[in-house]
Structure formats: C-alpha cells, structure tokens
Amino acid sequence: MTQADDRVLETLADSDLILSPRILSANTDYSRHYLSTRLGKLRDAGLVDRVDDGLYRITDRGLAYLGGELDAKDLEDNS
Template identity: 40%
Template structure:
C-alpha cells in the first residue's frame, strides 16, 4: 500500500505509473499517450514538483523519467511523508 505525502495529488501517482510503464516522456507526451485526465500544464507542474522530492528527473528538453526513489514509492516501499524537498 502506498502512503502519499500531504503535498501529493492524484495526478502524481498517475504520472509516476505512466513513466514507470512507458519510460521517459515530456508532459505533452504523457498527456497525449496516457489516459491521464489533466492538462499538459498541470502535468508539467506536477513533474517539476515530483522532481523537487526526487521522484522524477528532468533528463533534458523537458523530458522526465521516474527515479529509483519514485519506483520505491510506487511499490509501497517508501513512505511519501518521509520525502525531503531537495
């Protein structure tokens, strides 16, 4: 079972799940390729927020990938409340 942090929103889990299953993508690709019912701008904002806590990483040109920390969170092996803002 995943335990999310107070700052996390529903989109965060969907974005992380998408990146885990599909590999690195830009927010516009996440929006167009995934069943994620949020705007591209919202997805972009959330990817940046997730990066601040070490769950995603911008690998260049606005493309994000999930980190090992993000994968641990998805697997339920990491309590989201214990993440520190980097």
C-alpha cells in the same frame, strides 16, 4: 502527493520511457500545464529526473515510492 502524481509515476514506470508533459497529458486526464507543475514537484522530491528540457523519467526513488517502500508523508517533509 496527488492522484496526478501517482498517475504520472505509474505511466513513467509502466512505459519505461522518457516522456514529456505533452505525452503524459495525452495518456492521462490532466492538462500539460498542470503536469508540468507536478513534474517539478516530483523532481524536487527526487521521484523523477529531467533528462533534457521537458523530458522526464522515473528514478529508483520513484519506483520505491510506487512499490510502497517510501511513504508520501516522508516525501512531503523532504520537499
């Protein structure tokens, strides 16, 4: 997990919207390309769902991670 991962999850959780890497990039300090890569990793870890081509939302597992119920080490071991 990276600082960008936390930022993406927080943005998705706070907005409660389905967002694209482009929109996430406009609201964070990260490039669209970098966020696309990180969203793939977050999807592999079950923290976000891709609901359509290029559109993502946070999962219950992602919310649990933000709430401190899941450890980042456990996520990396599973992905």
